[in-house]
Amino acid sequence: MIEQSGTIASQAAPAGRTPVVLSLTDAELRRGERVLWSGLDLELRRGEFIAVLGPNGSGKTSLLHAILGQLPLSAGALLIDGRAPRRGSDLIGYIPQQRALAPHTPLRARDLVRLGVDGHRWGLPLGGKGLRRRIDDLLTEVGAHEYADMPLGLLSGGEQQRVRIAQALATDPALLLCDEPLLSLDPHHQHAIVDLLDRRRRAHGTAVLFVTHELNPVLPLVDRVLYLAGGRFRVGTPDEVMRSSVLSELYGGLVEVIRARGRYVIVGAPTPHHPDPAGGVQP
Ligand SMILES: Nc1ncnc2c1ncn2[C@@H]1O[C@H](COP(=O)(O)OP(=O)(O)OP(=O)(O)O)[C@@H](O)[C@H]1O
Structure with missing residues (x-):
């Protein structure tokens, strides 16, 4: 109906x-x-x-x-x-409409995911090993771990999209x-x-x-x-x-x-x- x-x-x-x-x-x-x-x-x-x-x-x-x-x-x-x-x-996790990133943006894939991780919620001190592990887990979940340290602007559209998804999933x-x-x-x-x-x-x-x-x-x-x-x-x-x-x-x-x-x-x-x-x- x-x-x-x-x-x-x-x-x-x-x-x-x-x-x-x-x-x-x-x-x-x-x-x-x-x-x-x-x-x-x-x-x-x-x-x-x-x-x-x-x-x-x-x-x-x-x-x-x-x-x-x-x-x-x-x-x-x-x-x-x-x-x-x-x-x-x-x-709520949010994957906004894709915007073109400048090729020289200094932000790496893991930096974007880190912005999505709420340290208080996960009980992770900023910069601690736990935080790094959480970011690595998210990047692995979306198949983006191999380019975790690449500047975002150098990634392809599909690779960038995986990283955005990892960021959106950061708070589970x-x-x-x-x-x-x-x-x-x-x-x-x-x-x-x-x-x-x-x-x-x-x-x-x-x-x-x-x-x-x-x-x-x-x-x-x-x-x-x-x-x-x-x-x-x-x-x-x-x-x-x-x-x-x-x-x-x-x-x-x-x-x-x-x-x-x-x-x-x-x-x-x-x-x-x-x-x-x-x-x-x-x-
Ligand atoms: N900040 C704003 N102030 C006033 N009107 C707006 C604003 N942002 C969007 N609109 C208008 O609201 C309407 C709906 O926009 P919206 O972006 O939600 O549509 P959409 O269905 O997502 O479109 P698209 O498929 O093009 O992305 C449009 O007519 C748009 O011009």
Whole structure:
């Protein structure tokens, strides 16, 4: 069952009564005069993976900023582990949208990860052996240990992305927010990052909210999709949301969804916000 507002359909939620990490109730977010979305009800449980899709400007990154406590909701409620969001919460790991790093940046991979480690939480004195071991463990977990001492600016996009993930995992967060972490990665590196996130959520029960323009690379992991468009939204399993009828209604025009060889291909998205209305959407 798909819903636009109201509680999440139980069949779409993961099995069992695993604890809720994030809940949004009748949530609305405005930027200036514009309502990005409203009436949003969403619960994200431990270990669940939700892909957040939608055209440019539909409010995907703004949703992450609201969860991070950087942007107040204009209506409704948002709770992280039952509490109001706050900046710097160690319950949340955040992989922001990739920004190009200057090749001469003096920061090494291990320095970036160190910035994410909260010494108090781990009881590790800054500069101590325990801290170093913790950083090494994180870099090893994401397969980045061999370039731990390399300047970040000299690493490839995929290598930098692994280091960002290590930083985001530094506090062993219950909720991981990912903003287009596969952007500009080739299929091999995309697969490696997806595999890494999947292992993490399975081993640690980390809930993942994953903003992306490309659904197909993460499809095997996706429990549910949150699709934002034109101030409206749909929540449901990929098969429930990725339908011609659903997307046509969201975009307010004819959109065709084709499922072929386990992939979704979307043709036509007649919206002024969409970057490629003629060529179709890369889901
Ligand atoms: N600081 C700001 N002040 C006012 N409006 C803003 C601000 N930041 C973003 N916006 C507007 O909010 C809207 C949603 O932006 P947001 O970045 O959340 O969209 P998005 O879905 O993540 O887009 P994209 O796919 O391009 O990353 C946009 O129209 C944007 O112009």
